[in-house]
Amino acid sequence: MLDNEVPQEGNSTLAGHRKAMYARGTDGKLHIVQSAGWEVEEIVTRQAVDDLNRLAEDARQRVIAGQTSALEYHMHKARMDVPLLSQVTGLWQWRIRRHFRPDIFHRLSDELLRCYGEAMGLSIEQLKKVD
Amino acid sequence: MEFQHSHASHCESGVMSSMLRHLGLPISEAMAFGLSSALSFAYLPIVKINGLPLIAYRMPPKFIIKGLQKPLGLKMRFETFRSPEAGERRLNDLLDAGKLVGMQTSVFWLPYMPEDLRFHFNAHNVLAYGRDTASGDYQLSDPVVETTVTCAPADLRRARFAKGVLAPKGLLYYPEGKPSEPDWARVLPKAIKKTTRIMLDSPIPIIGTRGIRRLANAIERLDAQGNPAAAKMFIGQVVRMQEEIGTGGGGFRFIYAAFLQEAAERLARPALNELSDTLIDIGDDWREFALSTARMIRDREPLNPTKLADKLRAIADREQGFFRDLRRAAA
Numbered sequence: 001m002l003d004n005e006v007p008q009e010g011n012s013t014l015a016g017h018r019k020a021m022y023a024r025g026t027d028g029k030l031h032i033v034q035s036a037g038w039e040v041e042e043i044v045t046r047q048a049v050d051d052l053n054r055l056a057e058d059a060r061q062r063v064i065a066g067q068t069s070a071l072e073y074h075m076h077k078a079r080m081d082v083p084l085l086s087q088v089t090g091l092w093q094w095r096i097r098r099h100f101r102p103d104i105f106h107r108l109s110d111e112l113l114r115c116y117g118e119a120m121g122l123s124i125e126q127l128k129k130v131d
Numbered sequence: 132m133e134f135q136h137s138h139a140s141h142c143e144s145g146v147m148s149s150m151l152r153h154l155g156l157p158i159s160e161a162m163a164f165g166l167s168s169a170l171s172f173a174y175l176p177i178v179k180i181n182g183l184p185l186i187a188y189r190m191p192p193k194f195i196i197k198g199l200q201k202p203l204g205l206k207m208r209f210e211t212f213r214s215p216e217a218g219e220r221r222l223n224d225l226l227d228a229g230k231l232v233g234m235q236t237s238v239f240w241l242p243y244m245p246e247d248l249r250f251h252f253n254a255h256n257v258l259a260y261g262r263d264t265a266s267g268d269y270q271l272s273d274p275v276v277e278t279t280v281t282c283a284p285a286d287l288r289r290a291r292f293a294k295g296v297l298a299p300k301g302l303l304y305y306p307e308g309k310p311s312e313p314d315w316a317r318v319l320p321k322a323i324k325k326t327t328r329i330m331l332d333s334p335i336p337i338i339g340t341r342g343i344r345r346l347a348n349a350i351e352r353l354d355a356q357g358n359p360a361a362a363k364m365f366i367g368q369v370v371r372m373q374e375e376i377g378t379g380g381g382g383f384r385f386i387y388a389a390f391l392q393e394a395a396e397r398l399a400r401p402a403l404n405e406l407s408d409t410l411i412d413i414g415d416d417w418r419e420f421a422l423s424t425a426r427m428i429r430d431r432e433p434l435n436p437t438k439l440a441d442k443l444r445a446i447a448d449r450e451q452g453f454f455r456d457l458r459r460a461a462a
Contacts, residue, residue, distance in 0.1 A: 030389035040425040
């Protein structure tokens with residue numbers, strides 16, 4: 001990659017940041033060139049973010065329909081999945097999945113709610129509702 | 132001495148380069164990367180990140196920090212903590228003592244990172260060089276960010292004590308004593324040979340050039356007709372690991388090429404310059420693979436896993452030839 005080939009396509013996922021890339025100058029030496037982003041990176045990052053947002057939105061619809069608990073929505077919103085949430089909270093995966101049932105979620109103790117809230121950086125009140 | 136921030140492409144080599152320069156041994160990021168033999172390839176289908184396999188273009192976290200100790204005669208101290216409180220106290224004490232402290236963190240909890248890049252990736256590296264007395268915020272030098280940043284204690288605590296794959300457990304690291312100028316004629320060939328061993332002689336078929344072929348086979352098996360969305364997620368993940376997660380482009384191939392140029396100069400071996408040119412070409416091949424993949428994800432060209440797999444196999448062949456030549460040149 002030459003200096004003038006370093007993409008400067010204003011990748012929106014970088015939010016104005018620039019990243020350091022290695023490219024070849026006219027003297028043949030490699031050096032760091034700041035890049036405003038490459039569309040390829042934007043496509044793959046956007047793909048991952050969109051997929052996570054899709055999961056969160058899907059969960060939100062199901063919360064409104066009463067098919068799942070707000071916990072599942074917040075888990076996806078925090079870009080987590082069940083195995084990760086299980087590692088963070090120290091709870092079994094099947095237990096977390098059980099807490100996706102609205103009737104069971106409503107009966108959870110404050111202590112468990114705090115544990116989930118802690119894991120995702122939310123207060124108990126935030127955890128209980130979807131926005 | 133006033134701390135000096137510099138922008139790097141990879142967090143761990145960037146942290147070590149800044150730290151060493153602060154200690155009076157100016158070493159470029161590329162040199163820190165190459166001297167610790169950090170280049171690699173690994174396809175780890177068992178380690179899952181959001182249900183997708185981990186693909187790494189470098190050795191595991193801490194490999195650079197640890198690998199620089201021997202050639203530079205440097206002793207690094209590593210400390211992990213069971214409780215966030217203890218970890219925070221220790222960090223404060225070290226900063227008060229005027230130390231420059233390296234930390235392993237999650238990316239997700241660092242508020243200064245761009246929103247779209249904040250995934251639950253736990254092996255990020257950041258330097259702390261001070262604390263703002265008024266606000267109590269930490270002054271950080273994150274190598275992948277252009278300038279220095281600040282971070283509130285609560286956020287940093289979360290980032291340092293995030294859980295999951297590669298959980299940092301509050302890891303702090305800092306040097307004991309000072310590094311010394313190495314005997315380049317001895318350490319450089321040794322470091323290069325180690326990289327060729329990793330890439331060519333791994334007994335496990337998921338590491339090195341064999342790992343690239345293994346990944347090609349996995350991509351070929353993807354069900355492009357039955358479940359194109361899942362296939363696209365898989366190939367997208369490969370490109371994210373290669374281009375987005377601070378690799379300097381082409382999955383660290385360019386940064387290693389920069390190291391080879393430096394090595395050529397230090398050892399007065401022009402052959403390494405030619406090899407560097409070859410590696411730049413290989414890096415361009417990786418970029419081309421990324422471009423094709425992205426086009427397929429966006430349906431600008433038909434989704435064709437076999438075509439991508441063939442590209443990867445061609446890269447594996449080239450890398451195999453390259454690392455054999457490199458082994459001969461470093462002998």
